[in-house]
Amino acid sequence: MSIFEYNGSALIAMVGKNCFAIASDRRLGVQLQTIATDFQRIYKFHDRLFMGLSGLATDAQTLYQRLVFRHKLYQLREERDMKPETFASLVSALLYEKRFGPYFCQPVIAGLSDENKPFICTMDSIGAKELAKDFVVAGTASESLYGACEAVFKPDMEPEELFETVSQALLSSVDRDCLSGWGGHIYVVTPTEIKERILKGRMD
Amino acid sequence: MSKSLVDVPPMGGFSFDLCRRNDMLAKKGVNPPSFRKTGTTIVGIVFQDGVILGADTRATEGPIVCDKNCEKIHYMAPNIYCCGAGTAADTEAVTDMVSSQLQLHRYHTGRESRVITALTLLKKHLFNYQGYVSAALVLGGVDCTGPHLHTIYPHGSTDTLPFATMGSGSLAAMAIFESKYREGLNRDEGIKLVCEAICSGVFNDLGSGSNVDVCVITKRGSN
Numbered sequence: 001m002s003i004f005e006y007n008g009s010a011l012i013a014m015v016g017k018n019c020f021a022i023a024s025d026r027r028l029g030v031q032l033q034t035i036a037t038d039f040q041r042i043y044k045f046h047d048r049l050f051m052g053l054s055g056l057a058t059d060a061q062t063l064y065q066r067l068v069f070r071h072k073l074y075q076l077r078e079e080r081d082m083k084p085e086t087f088a089s090l091v092s093a094l095l096y097e098k099r100f101g102p103y104f105c106q107p108v109i110a111g112l113s114d115e116n117k118p119f120i121c122t123m124d125s126i127g128a129k130e131l132a133k134d135f136v137v138a139g140t141a142s143e144s145l146y147g148a149c150e151a152v153f154k155p156d157m158e159p160e161e162l163f164e165t166v167s168q169a170l171l172s173s174v175d176r177d178c179l180s181g182w183g184g185h186i187y188v189v190t191p192t193e194i195k196e197r198i199l200k201g202r203m204d
Numbered sequence: 205m206s207k208s209l210v211d212v213p214p215m216g217g218f219s220f221d222l223c224r225r226n227d228m229l230a231k232k233g234v235n236p237p238s239f240r241k242t243g244t245t246i247v248g249i250v251f252q253d254g255v256i257l258g259a260d261t262r263a264t265e266g267p268i269v270c271d272k273n274c275e276k277i278h279y280m281a282p283n284i285y286c287c288g289a290g291t292a293a294d295t296e297a298v299t300d301m302v303s304s305q306l307q308l309h310r311y312h313t314g315r316e317s318r319v320i321t322a323l324t325l326l327k328k329h330l331f332n333y334q335g336y337v338s339a340a341l342v343l344g345g346v347d348c349t350g351p352h353l354h355t356i357y358p359h360g361s362t363d364t365l366p367f368a369t370m371g372s373g374s375l376a377a378m379a380i381f382e383s384k385y386r387e388g389l390n391r392d393e394g395i396k397l398v399c400e401a402i403c404s405g406v407f408n409d410l411g412s413g414s415n416v417d418v419c420v421i422t423k424r425g426s427n
Contacts, residue, residue, distance in 0.1 A: 003234045055237075096297050100336065101223030104237060125237050128292035130263065130271045143268055 003104045006031060008179025009041060009054035009139040012149060012170055013110040013120040015132075016162035020118035022050050022110040023170045023186035025141075026198075028057055029179060037182040037203070045071050046081040047194065049111040050187060051091070054139035055125065056104035063103050067091065084111025084119040088129060095127030102126050106138040116191040141177035148173045163188045163197070171201045239291050243411025244276060245373030246287035247401045248344045249385065250366045251394035254351045254422035255344035258398035259287045260373070260406050262413040272414045281306050281317040284345030285419050285426060286326075289371035290358060294339040302326050319345040319352040323362060331360025340370045346421050373405025373412040380404045391420065 028039035053060035137145035184199035263271035288295025
């Protein structure tokens, strides 16, 4: 059994027109037993930067706490928020530092960079960055997520259409994975507002 | 945990504090994850005006293609580029690190970087980690002593060659080079040969695919 299949997770981030959406499932399990149905995987660092962490839940929480620490220090020193590209490099460096004893997490980073251009990226557990222009996925359901996103993605979607697309892709993929599911948590972020919604899916 | 809180910012280099926990998990039957590899075809040739490097653009995570258009030709210096195969995080980290070291060296000496400098820095680092940093590189560039092409293996050994291939598609690409390479190729013939070699890797090797990236380095500049 792989360490990534201990807790189970599903994460997507997708790019739209001057906006992005980041979504996760809500199940926390210990192998096949579900122990929570409202687990938070997506964290907000500032109004224009979100990160989701899939994989082992304990490492995800530890990594999140370290990153919040580093980001707050950065805000104090630089008196501004961190750009998503810089944040992605920070996460990559933190993960590569543990190259021979890694954190068992795969982060998905989504943010709005200069001129409100959406930025998404994912990494493997040792920090190999993968920048994409359309969508990135992570988690135990990643194989179905790749297929679902590839099928429904269109470039330059408006926020409402993006929300529908990401919800459909997430819910249909987690239905094919025992270890993730129990609904969805989705953030659609535009330069002016952040819309957070809970999705109700098959509760199994 | 308290020790690492004091260590901010970290001192650089690798940190081994999670190793004990990960070993304990492994003993309990929980396997570590597979890392993203670049299951690749990377090639380089020396032609009459300089060096041409080529790479495919597929990144794999086990059997799944996780990036259809990833960049495997990394910038080291304005006149030196490096293609990387093996574990993606290792190739990126090692080339970024040596690229910064070369920049510092350029500030120190006030001169253009030499390919042999990049080569020595890379092989020192890789040998130091005895092959655990799994990066197989094709390094090429043009400096004041002329055009150079080298291959670097994960354990730190190097070769200097007129044409080189690395990665899972290397045998397919080498077959093209061995039959069609000759000295004194011009730019167009060189680009055509490199593309043919990468395509041969792309079609015959499952780990390589998607597009072909080509980088031409001459005395006048790189593109």
